[in-house]
Amino acid sequence: MAESSVLSGRKFAKEVRRNLAEDIVKIGGRPPGLAVVIVGDDPASRVYVSMKEKACGKVGISSTVIRLDESVSQEELLLQIDILNQDTSVDGILCQLPLPDQVSADIVASAILPEKDVDGFHPVNVGRLWRGEDGLFPCTPVGIMALMKHHNIKIDGADAVIVGRSNIVGKPMAALLLRESATVCVAHSHTSDLQGLCRKADILVAAVGRPRFITTEFVKPGATVIDVGISRTDDGLVGDVDFENVAPISGAITPVPGGVGPLTIAFLLSNTVAAWKRNN
Numbered sequence: 516m517a518e519s520s521v522l523s524g525r526k527f528a529k530e531v532r533r534n535l536a537e538d539i540v541k542i543g544g545r546p547p548g549l550a551v552v553i554v555g556d557d558p559a560s561r562v563y564v565s566m567k568e569k570a571c572g573k574v575g576i577s578s579t580v581i582r583l584d585e586s587v588s589q590e591e592l593l594l595q596i597d598i599l600n601q602d603t604s605v606d607g608i609l610c611q612l613p614l615p616d617q618v619s620a621d622i623v624a625s626a627i628l629p630e631k632d633v634d635g636f637h638p639v640n641v642g643r644l645w646r647g648e649d650g651l652f653p654c655t656p657v658g659i660m661a662l663m664k665h666h667n668i669k670i671d672g673a674d675a676v677i678v679g680r681s682n683i684v685g686k687p688m689a690a691l692l693l694r695e696s697a698t699v700c701v702a703h704s705h706t707s708d709l710q711g712l713c714r715k716a717d718i719l720v721a722a723v724g725r726p727r728f729i730t731t732e733f734v735k736p737g738a739t740v741i742d743v744g745i746s747r748t749d750d751g752l753v754g755d756v757d758f759e760n761v762a763p764i765s766g767a768i769t770p771v772p773g774g775v776g777p778l779t780i781a782f783l784l785s786n787t788v789a790a791w792k793r794n795n
């Protein structure tokens with residue numbers, strides 16, 4: 516374990532970005548290319564996309580943002596994806612969620628070439644993840660695994676509980692922990708005795724979206740607690756974990772902000788560079 520029990524995603528993400536920037540210079544040639552498709556005017560989506568653009572610029576990834584009107588049809592969006600699939604200067608494609616009702620996020624995810632699917636949402640990459648094969652996997656869980664390894668947290672043989680079963684966080688997190696030989700349990704809103712289950716966890720991942728939901732009663736003393744949740748409240752950004760009270764009893768814990776959030780973008784860049792290396 517590192518000197519502090521607070522796992523700074525911000526600090527680690529900086530190191531990841533610096534390594535990526537060095538790699539890009541060392542390998543040289545055409546820079547990695549990321550294309551981000553954004554539909555409509557959702558303010559949060561605009562902020563995320565602009566953060567992604569900035570982060571790309573800093574490490575030497577060339578980013579393009581394709582802005583489509585809220586009323587875009589599924590066919591038009593798929594046509595745009597097809598153009599990007601064929602563009603040899605584009606290594607990674609992502610479509611910022613949420614999408615408007617007339618467009619199916621699943622159909623869009625399946626239209627992106629698996630080799631360019633830097634969000635890791637294509638069914639082929641989902642299959643590769645669960646089969647233990649190489650592929651592109653969702654950035655948030657990939658970042659969490661890298662952070663835990665960076666801090667020498669024991670995963671092999673650990674009892675891990677994930678609260679939340681989304682395709683973006685909970686399920687891929689379970690697959691990645693399982694690949695590293697943790698014993699994994701995925702909890703959700705129908706789970707009976709959630710507290711009792713969580714209290715058995717050596718690694719507890721909270722991906723619920725309910726501010727300060729995970730209190731000390733859910734945490735085994737000494738456990739590693741990973742807080743994925745982000746809720747906007749009057750107190751600012753708040754995680755799923757009651758950090759103030761849980762931190763003293765945990766072995767290691769990620770803060771909000773500055774924990775998992777910065778990892779997600781850093782590992783989006785990492786996926787883009789990985790796709791570029793394969794294309795090169």
Ligand code: NDP
Pocket residue numbers: 655678679680681682683684685702703704705706709722723724725743744745746775776777779
């Ligand atoms: P979803 O809303 O898709 O999933 C939430 C999960 O929490 C569901 O599986 C749901 O169960 C479960 N849940 C809800 N209430 C309870 C409860 N009372 N007890 C047990 N389980 C419950 O969210 P996401 O996975 O997309 O995101 C989760 C959080 O993480 C959000 O705050 C989001 O903003 C944040 N996030 C942060 C990222 C980052 O970079 N830091 C990246 C992605 C997400 P059920 O399936 O039964 O409904």
